[in-house]
Amino acid sequence: MTQQEYGPHDGYFSKHLGETDFEVAAAIEGELKRQQQGIELIASENIVSQASLDALGAAIVNKTVEGYPGKRYYGGVEFADKVETLAIERAKKLFGCAFANVQPHSGSQANQAVYLALLNPGDTVLSMALASGGHLSHGAKPNLTGKWMNVIQYGVSPDTGLIDIEQVRELARTHKPKLIICGGSAYPRTIDFRVFREIADETGAWLLADMAHFAGLVAGGAHPSPLAHAHVTTATTYKNLRGVRGGLILCNDEDLAKKFNSAVFPGIQGSSILNAIAAKAVCLGEALRPEFSDYAAYVLANARALAATLMARGVSIVSGGTDTPLMLADLRDLGITGVDASESLERAGLTCNKNAVPGDTQPPTVTSGLRFGASAGTTRGFRKDEFRQIGNLIADVLMGLKSDGPEGNGSVETSTRDQAFALCARYPIYPNL
Numbered sequence: 001m002t003q004q005e006y007g008p009h010d011g012y013f014s015k016h017l018g019e020t021d022f023e024v025a026a027a028i029e030g031e032l033k034r035q036q037q038g039i040e041l042i043a044s045e046n047i048v049s050q051a052s053l054d055a056l057g058a059a060i061v062n063k064t065v066e067g068y069p070g071k072r073y074y075g076g077v078e079f080a081d082k083v084e085t086l087a088i089e090r091a092k093k094l095f096g097c098a099f100a101n102v103q104p105h106s107g108s109q110a111n112q113a114v115y116l117a118l119l120n121p122g123d124t125v126l127s128m129a130l131a132s133g134g135h136l137s138h139g140a141k142p143n144l145t146g147k148w149m150n151v152i153q154y155g156v157s158p159d160t161g162l163i164d165i166e167q168v169r170e171l172a173r174t175h176k177p178k179l180i181i182c183g184g185s186a187y188p189r190t191i192d193f194r195v196f197r198e199i200a201d202e203t204g205a206w207l208l209a210d211m212a213h214f215a216g217l218v219a220g221g222a223h224p225s226p227l228a229h230a231h232v233t234t235a236t237t238y239k240n241l242r243g244v245r246g247g248l249i250l251c252n253d254e255d256l257a258k259k260f261n262s263a264v265f266p267g268i269q270g271s272s273i274l275n276a277i278a279a280k281a282v283c284l285g286e287a288l289r290p291e292f293s294d295y296a297a298y299v300l301a302n303a304r305a306l307a308a309t310l311m312a313r314g315v316s317i318v319s320g321g322t323d324t325p326l327m328l329a330d331l332r333d334l335g336i337t338g339v340d341a342s343e344s345l346e347r348a349g350l351t352c353n354k355n356a357v358p359g360d361t362q363p364p365t366v367t368s369g370l371r372f373g374a375s376a377g378t379t380r381g382f383r384k385d386e387f388r389q390i391g392n393l394i395a396d397v398l399m400g401l402k403s404d405g406p407e408g409n410g411s412v413e414t415s416t417r418d419q420a421f422a423l424c425a426r427y428p429i430y431p432n433l
């Protein structure tokens with residue numbers, strides 16, 4: 001018998017998706033075109049290298065492993081161990097820490113593993129409220145963390161948009177949390193990690209720094225590192241760090257590292273997504289190259305250029321600027337909502353997300369703000385001039401909404417879309433796909 005007779009159907013091992021499944025292939029192709037032709041300003045997105053895509057699509061996906069390099073439950077792990085060890089060693093070198101776990105499937109899983117390692121159900125956690133720029137996985141009500149922990153939350157001052165560190169200290173003294181979390185999804189400024197640690201030490205808490213949104217800046221030396229101050233630091237690999245989807249747990253203490261390892265596996269995850277770990281190793285390798293420091297510096301300069309342009313055009317920016325890849329526009333002065341603005345911008349070829357602003361009275365489905373990030377555009381090759389142009393395009397669309405009402409101004413949207421398209425055409429992505 002030949003393989004054809006008893007094996008998988010003709011072409012199973014050789015035909016590409018476009019030859020075998022037109023529906024899925026068409027949706028994937030549509031998404032590629034969308035990315036190629038529009039300006040991506042969603043702060044949680046970036047554009048990975050072709051090399052990362054190669055790793056993600058490699059046959060290593062077939063391998064099942066549980067446990068850690070050198071301590072596996074299955075055989076045939078020689079190359080799996082090589083790949084995971086590369087990712088671990090690169091993460092340690094990049095962030096200058098002693099221990100790294102590269103298995104979390106996402107940032108939320110990385111945080112969950114920290115909770116499992118350090119807390120018991122019902123323990124008290126002190127974190128930043130979602131409405132002030134925190135994250136779902138930091139104890140939001142509908143999240144597992146919000147259901148299983150006693151969560152106390154600090155906010156930001158509605159006037160300055162900044163963390164009120166004295167409020168954090170007060171809440172910590174009053175509630176004696178077992179874990180304090182700093183770092184968020186929509187907080188644009190540098191966090192004083194040293195003072196957070198001082199408060200944690202004074203009140204007997206662990207300190208978790210979640211650097212999901214600025215890990216690339218830390219890696220590239222464009223933002224202070226939390227690693228020397230926090231007991232544990234978590235990150236996502238796919239935002240500012242410019243890799244594929246996934247999470248990291250980093251620390252300097254061996255006992256804690258052991259706890260985090262067993263919290264990830266067998267605590268909350270089973271087998272690893274090895275192709276994602278391979279792709280994480282690729283992005284960490286890219287971030288170790290000297291060019292990545294340039295990337296980080298450009299992201300910060302570009303984010304600041306975008307914020308300055310928007311402010312010059314009369315768009316309020318929470319806290320008056322940014323120290324990270326992201327910023328928050330407060331649309332209340334303009335009398336428009338986040339949902340109308342993000343929809344109008346999408347029609348105009350610019351994607352971003354609606355976001356609550358400090359003191360927002362609109363529901364989360366509406367909001368009064370927009371969040372913008374510079375990570376993806378910078379990867380594409382945009383520099384300050386392009387981000388100033390983007391700032392003006394955004395402002396044109398917002399002013400169109402202000403003058404013409406929630407449906408937006410169709411001709412402004414069309415002309416913006418043409419300009420966004422032209423800008424993208426000058427900085428193409430994935431020429432070989």
Ligand SMILES: *Cc1c(COP(=O)(O)O)cnc(C)c1O
Nearest residue numbers: 106107108135183184185210212
């Ligand atoms: C994005 C993000 C995460 C992780 O999100 P996942 O979607 O689970 O990867 C965690 N913490 C913060 C602060 C984030 O911004």
